[in-house]
Amino acid sequence: KAGVTQTPRYLIKTRGQQVTLSCSPISGHRSVSWYQQTPGQGLQFLFEYFSETQRNKGNFPGRFSGRQFSNSRSEMNVSTLELGDSALYLCASSTRPPEDNNEQFFGPGTRLTVL
Amino acid sequence: SQKIEQNSEALNIQEGKTATLTCNYTNYSPAYLQWYRQDPGRGPVFLLLIRENEKEKRKERLKVTFDTTLKQSLFHITASQPADSATYLCALFNYGQNFVFGPGTRLSVLP
Numbered sequence: 001k002a003g004v005t006q007t008p009r010y011l012i013k014t015r016g017q018q019v020t021l022s023c024s025p026i027s028g029h030r031s032v033s034w035y036q037q038t039p040g041q042g043l044q045f046l047f048e049y050f051s052e053t054q055r056n057k058g059n060f061p062g063r064f065s066g067r068q069f070s071n072s073r074s075e076m077n078v079s080t081l082e083l084g085d086s087a088l089y090l091c092a093s094s095t096r097p098p099e100d101n102n103e104q105f106f107g108p109g110t111r112l113t114v115l
Numbered sequence: 116s117q118k119i120e121q122n123s124e125a126l127n128i129q130e131g132k133t134a135t136l137t138c139n140y141t142n143y144s145p146a147y148l149q150w151y152r153q154d155p156g157r158g159p160v161f162l163l164l165i166r167e168n169e170k171e172k173r174k175e176r177l178k179v180t181f182d183t184t185l186k187q188s189l190f191h192i193t194a195s196q197p198a199d200s201a202t203y204l205c206a207l208f209n210y211g212q213n214f215v216f217g218p219g220t221r222l223s224v225l226p
Binding site for chain 2: 004033035042043044045048056058090092098099101102103104105106107108109
């Protein structure tokens with residue numbers, strides 16, 4: 001079974017631009033979560049989707065948004081990029097929602113650099 | 116305030132010894148806790164999950180304990196090998212907040 005895939009793997013943008021990152025979960029997985037990982041703040045939860053519904057959102061500004069499609073693929077968007085948005089963005093999928101005690105499978109991440 | 120801490124930023128141990136990593140939390144009531152391994156440039160890989168009503172879980176050379184009174188989880192790797200060198204992350208699931216990750220402990224197993 002193929003793992004979680006994320007595209008692109010690397011991205012360089014300039015301040016003020018916007019960016020869209022994509023995540024394809026493992027086949028059959030309906031829960032997708034997004035995380036931001038930085039050296040200073042570690043891994044921080046962004047959003048969680050299950051069956052196209054955003055069920056939970058972390059403490060991030062409204063510039064960060066996302067969605068999930070009917071095939072469970074998910075995208076996240078960051079508008080008006082700031083230098084501090086430079087990070088590794090990780091997507092994780094699972095078969096059931098997080099409250100159902102199940103493991104998450106992470107993708108390799110998208111490394112975003114904002115200049 | 117809410118906090119999740121892992122006791123050491125880095126831990127060096129000799130091959131063959133048992134590595135013990137600690138995860139402490141404050142002002143959370145986690146439904147369950149997970150441990151992940153992360154290698155440089157890669158996403159975390161799930162290792163073990165332990166629920167709030169469980170005291171201990173084992174998987175091969177790995178063991179995790181969960182003490183909700185002490186608000187602490189211990190993660191043990193027995194007979195450690197250089198291939199176990201990685202960063203280990205604890206993550207607690209808190210209703211309404213989803214997953215909260217600790218800062219990680221970078222383990223180095225020396226041959």
